C-alpha cells in the first residue's frame with residue numbers, strides 16, 4: 001500500500017475547529033480498506049420522528065427562519081488563510097458548532113460545541129431542524145458521532161470538487177469521502193505518522209501521513225499573480241497550491257486558485273451522496289458557503305433592494321433566497337410539521353394544491369425570477385436546477401423545458417415550453433425563470449386584445465404559431481436605440497439634433513417622458529411638456545430648460561413618425577399593458593415571490609407591472625441591481641426612484657386595498673449593499689474604480705455612489721497590448737491554437753475576446769477561426785471568464801477624439817486645445833464609460849490606433 005501526504009490546519013486551542021481542505025486530486029492508489037464500512041454508512045435511512053419532536057420543530061420553525069445561523073470557527077486567528085467567511089463578529093461567537101450527538105431509531109439529541117446562548121432566544125431544537133435541513137440522511141451524522149473526541153466541520157474547495165469529478169473509480173470516491181468523514185468525526189492517524197511543525201504558539205500545523213490517499217499535483221499557472229507577501233509569507237504553501245513550500249510558486253498562483261476567492265462547500269450527507277451518485281461526470285453545482293454579508297440578505301425575509309457592483313454576489317443571493325423558499329416548501333411537504341401551518345408559512349398567498357400531470361396532488365410554490373439578459377436567465381436557471389437536483393438527491397426531473405443547448409442568436413428559444421400567458425402555466429414550470437421581454441409577452445397573452453394585433457399584416461398568411469408571428473412583429477416594428485439613431489434621428493430638425501445626442505434623447509423619451517416616475521398609470525402614458533421642462537429645476541436634473549424644450553419637440557415628431565410607420569417602442573407596449581390592466585382584472589397566476597435581477601435595466605413604468613402578478617408586497621419582492629452597469633441602452637435608472645415608487649405604489653396601495661392604512665404606514669424597504677467582489681482581484685478593481693470615478697465626475701446622475709469595493713486578492717493591472725507595425729496581433733496570437741510567445745497558453749473556454757458590436761465580432765471570429773470565443777460586451781454580461789481580451793474598444797469608439805476631454809481631469813497641465821467637457825455633447829462618453837466598466841472583469845486591453853496610446 002502506498003502512502004501519500006496530505007495536510008490540514010487546526011487550532012489546537014479549540015477542539016471544534018474546521019478543517020480547511022484545499023488540495024488537488026489526481027491519481028489514487030488502488031486499494032482501500034474501507035469499502036464495506038463506507039457502503040454501510042451510505043445506505044438509505046429514514047428516520048421516524050416522535051410526535052413531541054415534531055411539535056417542537058413546528059413551533060420553532062418561524063424563529064429558525066430568522067435566526068442568525070452562523071457556524072463559527074476558531075480560524076479567526078488564521079485570518080490570512082481564510083476568506084471573510086471566517087471573520088465573525090464578537091457577538092456571533094456564541095453561534096458555535098452543533099453536532100448531533102446521539103442518533104437512535106427513536107430519538108436524537110443535539111449538542112452545541114460551545115455553550116449555547118439560550119438567552120438569545122434560540123432553542124436547541126431549532127438547530128436540530130437546521131441539521132435535518134441540510135442532511136436529510138441523518139445516518140451520516142451517526143458516523144461522525146462514533147468518535148466522541150473533537151469533531152470538525154469539513155469544508156472543501158472548488159479544486160477538490162474539480163478533481164473529484166475526474167475520479168473514475170466509485171470505490172476510490174467512497175474511500176475518500178469516508179476518510180473525510182473519519183477526520184470530521186475526530187479520527188486522527190496513527191501517531192507514528194504525524195509530524196509536528198509549530199509555526200506559533202497559537203497555531204500548530206500538523207502533517208499527517210495517511211494511508212491510501214492521492215498524489216498531489218500543483219494547479220496550473222495563469223496570468224494574474226499574488227503579490228502581497230504579507231499574505232504569502234503567512235500562508236502555508238499547501239493552501240496556496242504547492243506542497244513543496246516553494247515561495248516563487250506562491251507568487252505565481254492563479255487568482256482562481258486562491259483560497260481567498262475560492263468557493264467552499266461543506267460536507268453533509270446530501271453532498272456526499274450527490275458526489276457519489278454523480279456518475280456521468282455532470283457539472284457539480286453545489287450550494288457553497290456564503291459570507292456573513294450575503295447570508296444576512298438571504299435570511300432577511302421582507303421585500304428588499306440589493307445594490308452592488310458586478311461580481312459582488314447579487315445574483316447568488318437572489319438564487320439562494322429562491323432556493324431557500326423551495327427548501328422550506330420541501331420540508332413542509334415532507335410533513336416535518338403541521339401541514340396547514342407549513343403551507344401558510346411558505347405560501348403567503350395561501351396557494352392551492354394542484355394536480356400534477358400524473359394526477360397526484362402537489363403544492364405549487366410560485367416563484368418568478370426575471371432578468372433582462374437571456375443568457376443570464378439561462379445561467380441562473382441551470383444553476384438552480386443543479387442545486388435542486390442536488391438537494392433532492394438526483395430525483396428532480398421534469399422541468400418545464402430542457403435548456404441544455406440554447407442558441408443565443410435565438411434567445412427566446414429557451415422559453416418555448418413556457419406558455420405566452422400567466423393563465424395556464426403547468427406546475428412543473430415553477431420556479432419560473434424568464435426575461436423581462438418574456439414577462440411582457442406573457443402579460444400580453446393573459447389580457448384580452450393583444451397589443452400586436454394592430455401590427456400584424458392582414459394581407460399575409462399568418463404563421464401557425466403565435467410566438468413566430470410576434471417575433472416577426474418585434475423584429476420588423478420595434479424601435480430600439482439603434483433604429484432610433486439610424487432611421488429616425490436623421491429626419492429630425494437639424495437645429496435640434498446638432499446640439500443633442502440620440503442616445504440621451506432616446507433615454508429621456510423612454511425613461512422619463514413616456515416611462516418615468518411622473519407618468520401615472522391613470523394618465524395618458526406621457527409627461528406634459530410643462531412637467532418635463534419644469535424638471536430642469538429639480539436637483540437631479542442635468543439638462544437645461546432649453547434642451548428639455550428641444551427634446552420634447554423631437555419627442556412629438558418621433559411619435560408622429562412612429563405612428564405613420566406603424567411602429568412601436570417598448571414603452572408603447574408597456575403602456576398598452578398598463579391601460580388594459582386598468583380595464584380588466586389580471587386573472588393569471590398569482591406569484592408568491594418575485595425576484596428581479598438587473599433592475600437597473602428597467603424603467604419605473606416597467607417595474608410597476610410586477611405589482612399585478614404578486615400581492616405579497618411585504619415579503620415577496622427582491623430587486624437587485626447596479627447602476628454602474630446597464631444592459632439596456634436608453635434606460636436612465638436611479639435606485640432611489642424605484643424604492644420610493646415601490647413604497648408608494650406597492651406598499652401603501654396594498655395597505656389601502658386591505659384598509660390598513662391608518663394604523664400602519666408600512667416601512668420603506670431596506671437596501672443592502674454588497675461590497676466584497678468575488679470576481680476580480682484588486683488590480684482590476686482599481687481599473688473599474690477609476691472608470692467609476694470618471695462617471696462620478698462627469699455624469700454623477702448616472703451612477704449611485706457606493707463605497708469602493710474590496711477584494712482580498714492583489715493582482716496586476718490589466719496589460720495594454722499596443723499594435724506592432726505590419727503585424728496583425730490578433731491573427732498572430734491565434735494562428736497557432738496554443739502558443740503566443742509562450743504567454744497566452746490555451747485560450748479556451750475560460751477566456752473571451754470582447755468586442756464592441758456584432759460587426760466586429762464577425763470580423764474577429766473570422767480571424768481567429770473558432771480558436772477563441774468572441775462576444776460583444778452586451779452578450780458577455782453576467783458571464784464569467786478567467787481572462788478577457790478587450791479588442792480595440794477605444795479605437796473603434798464613436799467618440800473618436802472626444803475621449804480626450806478626460807485628459808483635463810487626469811492632467812491639468814495639458815495644453816488648452818483639449819476640448820472642455822459639455823454634458824450633452826459628450827453624453828455618449830457616459831455609455832462608453834459604462835461599457836468599458838462592464839468589460840473590466842479581468843481584462844487585457846488590446847488596442848489599435850495611435851490615439852489610444854494616450855490612455
Ligand SMILES: Nc1ncnc2c1ncn2[C@@H]1O[C@H](COP(=O)(O)OP(=O)(O)OP(=O)(O)O)[C@@H](O)[C@H]1O
Nearest residue numbers: 262263289290291310311312313314315316678782
Ligand atoms: N461567498 C462566496 N464565495 C465564493 N464565491 C462567491 C461567493 N458569493 C458569490 N460568489 C461568486 O462570485 C461570482 C459573482 O457572483 P454573482 O454573479 O452573484 O455577482 P453579481 O453581483 O450578480 O454580478 P453581476 O452583476 O456581474 O451579474 C460568482 O462566481 C459567484 O459564484
